[in-house]
Amino acid sequence: MKQLKGLLKKEWQTNRHTFLIPLWFICGFYGIGILGFLINLIKGNKMVAVFSTLNMPPNMKELYLFSSSASFVIGLGFIAMISSIILADSLINGGYKRKCEILHLSQPVSMPKIIAAKYLFMTLGTMLLLAIVSFVNSMVLSVFFNINSGAHMYFGIVAWAQTFVQSCFTVLFISSLYWMFAGLFKRRSFVMGTLTILAIQIAIGILNYTANLQIPSLISYIVKLSTVQLNMDLSLYLKDLGVFSAAVEGRWKYLLDAYTLQRVILSAVFFLLGSWLYNTRELS
């Protein structure tokens, strides 16, 4: 356990700037907002909100809160996905690129432990950060909407919870995919991995065209698995809060659907493949 903690601490110390990208992003967002507020204050402008929620139809407030909260989590989830892709390469190939791989691998630590520390840092670490950052943001939004329009905070929090769960699986899937590529390519693993996907897609296109096959698009499939869908037609709920509430409640059962299962299975496969490739490397 001491070794695992030591490894995780080292990964934090060496990769924290990349790891914290979602936090820098949200800080930047709020920083710009506060700066704008201060500039207006200094100029003596009237403190008028960019949009007013006071005169909205009753159901619109909850809808706004729900979709705002969910959109922020999806946005932050996307940022977290990017940071996890960068992390995958840095965790697997950082030592090699910085010529310190031998130092790290000259310690009596088993490979499963080294791999576990790296993968946990990339996946669970990113998800934990996403949870904290997106939750704080959703709370701020919920309080803001509640104070300004009386919208029930429940919709902001439930939007966070549902979208966060969905985002976790997309982060898991995409980071595991690029974990495998990082194991396969020591240099420029993101570019090489993406080119590999493109090459497969082109090959599929040629096969479909020449042999009249119907092989589905790989890129569409990856995009499907790496994006979060709300699966709600928000316009339908404008008239009736009860219908909207029921729809929000109903979303829980869609969070763990067949696509989620595919994300988990593929993540496990990518993780095992990437780890095996990393483990079989020769150090020179």
Add this chain to the structure above:
Amino acid sequence: MNSPSYEIRNVSKHYGKFKALDSVNLTLNPGKIIGLLGKNGAGKSTLMRCMLGFLSHDGDVVLNENIIHHRDHRVFEQVAFIPDVSGLDDRLTVKQTMDYIKNVNPRWNDTLAEKLFSISNLPINKKVSKLSKGMKTKLYLLITLSLDVNFLLLDEPTLGLDIAYRKEFFNIILGEFFDETKSILISTHEVEEVEDMLQEIIIIDNGSILLHEDVESLKARFHIITLPIDRAAELDALQPKLISKTLGFISAVLPSTVEIKDATYSRPNLADIFLAVVGGN
């Protein structure tokens, strides 16, 4: 308690069709400082990396009766390795580097580390990337010599260091690490610098071990024969691997059993013997 043993049994390593190591057999005995000499590309680094499990290979590397497989971490419970003193992680600070090794390596000895740190003058909170090469050397030595291990493998550790730091490097290793229970295997180009500390010598060429011998007996087996240049034919007839000419004289390293009338004899150093065994090209 049994003495720790490190054996290389019939180890071969291929890179495609190129044979980097050819059926190498070696035993490292405790209490010895062993020099591993060879030209560039002779197989020194490959041998060390096979010994550490960094490279897959044919044959067996056996450490304390355990066969070491590719990427086998158990080797580092007994062995410490310094490939190049600049191979530290420059994203960490000095303190973070020390804490990291302390946390992941159960062989870390706090007392030894504190002693080494107190004489090192290392800036504890400075990033490794901001350290001078000399300071990096000290840090690498500190984190390596603070480990209670029986074998220390050094692969061209002082490459790029100036003479003062190279001297200090070897002095610290001799003073703080070496005793009769431990062995050091040093691969270096700077033979003259380590000559006085070496007890055994291994010469490797084209992936094969040409020689593994005690330094004193090796030096006794050879001598330098010097003749006036007009008697060059007498030396040529003995077909030495390398002949050197200086100021009207010609000399070559030859076995001590070879004698030439009226020749001058002198004691060779390791570099002379190395060139005599391997050749100059």
